[in-house]
Amino acid sequence: MSKFYNITIQHRLEIFDKLIYPVLSYGSEIWGLQSNIKIERIHLNYCKLLLRVRRQTQNNFIYGELGRTSLSVRHSINVIRYWLKIVNTHDIKYVKLVYDSMFRELETYPNNRSWAYMVKSLLDNCGFNDVWLNQGVGDVEIFLKIFRVRVTDMFIQNWKTELSESTRAKTYILISDFKFKSYLSDVNIPKYRMALSRLRVSAHKLKVETGRWQKPIAIPYEERKCTLCNVLEDEYHFVMECTLYTDVRKAYLKPCYYVRPNMLKFIDLLTSQNSNIVKNLAMFIFKAWEIRNTYNTYYD
Numbered sequence: 293m294s295k296f297y298n299i300t301i302q303h304r305l306e307i308f309d310k311l312i313y314p315v316l317s318y319g320s321e322i323w324g325l326q327s328n329i330k331i332e333r334i335h336l337n338y339c340k341l342l343l344r345v346r347r348q349t350q351n352n353f354i355y356g357e358l359g360r361t362s363l364s365v366r367h368s369i370n371v372i373r374y375w376l377k378i379v380n381t382h383d384i385k386y387v388k389l390v391y392d393s394m395f396r397e398l399e400t401y402p403n404n405r406s407w408a409y410m411v412k413s414l415l416d417n418c419g420f421n422d423v424w425l426n427q428g429v430g431d432v433e434i435f436l437k438i439f440r441v442r443v444t445d446m447f448i449q450n451w452k453t454e455l456s457e458s459t460r461a462k463t464y465i466l467i468s469d470f471k472f473k474s475y476l477s478d479v480n481i482p483k484y485r486m487a488l489s490r491l492r493v494s495a496h497k498l499k500v501e502t503g504r505w506q507k508p509i510a511i512p513y514e515e516r517k518c519t520l521c522n523v524l525e526d527e528y529h530f531v532m533e534c535t536l537y538t539d540v541r542k543a544y545l546k547p548c549y550y551v552r553p554n555m556l557k558f559i560d561l562l563t564s565q566n567s568n569i570v571k572n573l574a575m576f577i578f579k580a581w582e583i584r585n586t587y588n589t590y591y592d
């Protein structure tokens with residue numbers, strides 16, 4: 293797919309969901325509640341390739357940027373759909389007999405981690421204990437919709453909690469909510485879109501990020517300074533303040549952003565839904581990276 297530049301990000305995701313997801317999820321009704329890190333890694337690597345950011349990029353940034361949950365969310369829905377099919381099936385079917393035997397076993401050995409145990413735990417965790425006790429629901433399709441909303445909400449809640457606890461997400465948490473970002477379709481020139489993505493998800497070489505990689509111990513946060521301005525070189529400094537990019541900033545950004553810059557203006561700019569502002573921002577960032585690379589070749 294990397295040969296076909298014109299395929300939009302949405303289409304690439306659609307191709308994944310229609311051609312790759314079914315293969316990765318074959319039989320997930322059965323194994324869907326087991327840990328499946330290797331399968332999720334394929335999903336995440338695909339998304340990272342799509343955004344053209346490095347593999348080490350924090351996974352939560354990727355979920356947030358594309359507004360996608362992990363595949364395990366979808367797998368858990370597959371499990372519950374299959375479970376409802378079994379409990380509603382005739383008693384003489386083999387699959388029902390096996391399930392009934394697992395169900396009885398669970399009463400004698402409540403901690404035996406069978407498939408039925410996993411289904412029960414999932415329903416309990418999602419607040420549907422009554423559904424387990426009733427061994428079914430009235431309207432399957434309606435329940436599956438409610439269940440889908442619940443597991444998705446839980447995923448997003450967990451995403452928010454992890455971001456708020458991550459020191460790497462200090463900027464990202466300010467500029468992202470959980471949804472497919474409009475710039476991914478608005479900025480249709482790949483190199484500009486990629487420049488913006490890389491800035492947003494910290495897949496860049498600003499000192500705030502490279503300071504973390506320093507061996508044997510990371511450079512303390514406050515000391516990750518811009519070589520030119522001698523202040524913390526983070527995304528805010530790069531976009532709003534750094535004097536190295538003054539000319540190019542004036543060419544692409546509106547004065548209301550760079551005159552008397554502050555954090556609110558930065559957030560406003562990075563979360564703008566105005567396609568022109570966003571396109572110009574992406575171009576500015578691309579040009580600024582070029583300037584920074586040249587500068588560092590001489591002075592670093």
Ligand SMILES: [Zn+2]
Binds near residue numbers: 518534
């Ligand atoms: Zn600077």
